[in-house]
Amino acid sequence: MTTTTPVTFDRRPDEYRHWRLHVDGEVAWLEMDVDEQGGLVPGYELKLNSYDLGVDIELYDATQRLRFEHPEVRVVVVTSAKDKVFCAGANIRMLAASEHHWKVNFCKFTNETRNGMEDATEHSGQTYVAAVNGTCAGGGYEIALACEKILLIDDNSSTVALPEVPLLGVLPGTGGLTRVVDKRRVRRDLADVFATRPDGVKGKTAVDWRLVDELVPRQGFREAVAKRAREIARESDRTGEGGIELTPLEHRYVDTDVTKDQVTITIKGPENDPGDLHEEGANGWFLAMTRELDDAILRLRTNEVEAGTWILKTQGDPEKVLAHEQAVFGAKDWLGNEITQYFKRTLKRLDVTSRSLIALIEPGSCFAGSLLELALAADRQYILDGPPIDDEDSDERATIRLSEANFGPFPMGNGLTRLQARFHGDDDHLAWLAREKDHELSAAEAVELGLVTDAPDDLDWEDEIRIALEGRASLSPDALTGLEANHRFVGPETIETKIFGRLAAWQNWIFTRPNASGPEGALRRYGTGQKAVFDRKRV
């Protein structure tokens, strides 16, 4: 299933179709109330609070607004506005009818949103609590799993379930399997029983197995949840007031130029010196640039599926970039923290994007500090060692700069900085790099420090880059996706790397196998009343 009109990610709470967000002091309520007829693409009904990309885009918007617009909110209660149904997960008819790339992109985005909820709990003191008020299956339980606490209604019939394997022949792909054992530390044998039974687990057993944290009586459920939420709010260290409004995007700092095979993303540095972070709000360069970049990544991933190479460029004054970076780091308050965390998540989105990422560092660019992270996120970096191509008399040269931004605040999903990942296990080299921060690095120095792949001169530049890009475009996109994903994440495994690497890779494989998506596969047959026919050979 693909749309003919491009998908946008702009949403506003007063225009949500599927969620209700209301803030009650330090507790926010995020209630899922999916409009059955409100699918993003025609052809399926969103029954039982099941979701598609459109539903999840609103959820993402809500989580972002809670962080920036509501610094006073310490606890977010995720629940359902429907009686007896929390959420039935991703809509199966949508999945069954979707093309492979749509399914994968959808899963990736939903995973990122759920990781974002955990990130809010961990790094912003905004704790997510799931108030499961009824049937909670598959992706519904995965939403709950992304919360810090899961409260389950104790009505003697509501269950939590991960029925993907028995019912659909696929995996709970939005972190379900991983979070059950890694995050909630459910014993693996019990997790195995849980994930192979279609009917799920209820009540005391769900608590005993650690699938949920607490049971809450049906009568007075809401009040009890509210009470619990206020208790949890007291434990939070989040402080702040004067949230800033996330105004509609203006596309001032991020340009995207799409051709058939490739996309050029140009990030423009700030024009002015930083002002007051709070006064500038959503207009401040760092936040505006991050929002635009985030939006660009999402739109390009969803709408431009054949443009397999993304070229990353910057334009502007490195000094001003570093000044704005300092304003954010130096703020030492909730807003500075939120902007930092948001840029971190946006870089992570880039890390898990299944496109070849090539950074081109040219004269007039501003790959400094935070923006250098973009280059470090890329699969290859080329720096022009010479004058600008269109002005050979110019003295201007391409440079890069390391700053404290490259040594900690923006870790990847594996918990390492991009430099740590690039020089994995080479502590001496990292120490050397640390001594080289806060000054300009020429093309030659960048090569010497191992920060770029190559530094062609002005005579070779155009040909070298053209050949590199054309060569790239001729390779199998599937093989490239596998290659890049393996190289990007070195070192330790985390829940995130497992979800995006291991779990997503298995799911991709399963999605294309006949047992799931063949004409008689479980995903295709779901809802027809006919049973799947499995090829019984284990591979």
Place this chain on the structure above:
Amino acid sequence: MPEKIDYDAKIPNNVNLSEDRRLQRALEGWQPKFMHWWGEMGPTLETQGVYLRTAVSVGREGWAHFDHVNVPDYRWGIFLAERDPDRRIAFGEHKGEEVWQQVPGEYRADLQRLIVIQGDTEPASVEQQKLLGLTAPSLYDLRNLFQVNVEEGRHLWAMVYLLHAYFGREGRDEAEGLLLRNSGSPDAPRILGAFNEETADWLAFYMFTYFTDRDGKYQLGTLKESSFDPLSRTCEFMLKEEAHHMMVGTTGVDRVVTRSAELIREHDTLDIGPHGGIPLDIIQKYINFHYTVSLDLFGSETSTNAANYYTAGLKGRWQETRRKDDHKLTDDARTLEKPAADGTWTSEEMQAILLLNLDLRSEYVADCQTGVKRWNKILADAGVDHTFRLPHPGFNREVGINSGHHVTPDGTIVDEATWQAGKSKWLPTTEDLTFVRSLMHPVYERGKIASWVAPPRQGINGKPFDYEYVYLT
């Protein structure tokens, strides 16, 4: 060493209970919980003996034994219809194979769910009818209430037996859960909505036993077709008992209509409320309510669950073996009438297998119609110019394609305002309910009956109406 208990005596059964130690232990653990539940949630009225039918064997003849029984001492037992050793699976992808004597692992969860949902309805009606004994219109009716109640209790035992015997520890947990949920409980309500509605008066009881128990008949009918033979045999025997409940409903409404017709003739007015009768328009509103709530029990018109159950062989169609088709339904089509946004009815052709709930509901609707005909004949014979009607299946629905639409009893799709304006004409109002309740005075004298209902034409087991069906303190 504890003394060996003779379970054949304690729990009448034909499932060889005395030789199944595991099952004995399970039922032994459950029985006191059941008795506790009965004590808490069973009939409020204390009696010294009720003339009850007790199943003593499952054979074609003489399976029922009548005697005065102290209600809590009723011998709830486990009876399965006799086994047909040649029975084969009649439908779905396993058609033609031998029926299953054990639960196939593949279908464990689905079968358990089906049995739990069926089981959950059985004690629910007892709970809903808990207070009715206090206002029975005659000893005969009081006796029937208890008969229905003890048999619903036994039907619970039947489902619990299956859970205990075939579903291991989880089955035992679910069996206990059946006693932990309670009708209308704010904390742990019954699974299906209709079983959380109040049965506040005897007209509602007759309507419930006519319409809602009839749904039970059709649900049991589909489970009787199940490839899981113990479930099939259990349901077959339950259907025999269920027939009596529907007799209570059918004749109950008959008698109310008869009495109303008499009062209309006697006083030459339809406004018989002041004369102690139930006006025909209130009866119609009760029909409208109970019929539509019962339609909800059939679930959504289109159901992939029902289709999956059918393909797997877990739940068949009504009288599956008499149907003349391939019993697989993968290539058949059927039409579904749907309300459209513009207020018209449209139809859509769909795979028959996705419309099995509709198929069952259609059988049910036709059956309900026979009752309405009976009641109209009573009116016609009495010379009363009035007819009852079943409302359109889209009327007052909370489940399926019609939920979210406003459909009048005659099938017109209207807007919210029109619906709200008409509601008091179509469904019982608080005033209607209060009025009916005001007529509900107990009549416990032998041979006497309340003002609003006619005596039955026949008593129970050949006994006259004025027989002392219930010994009261």
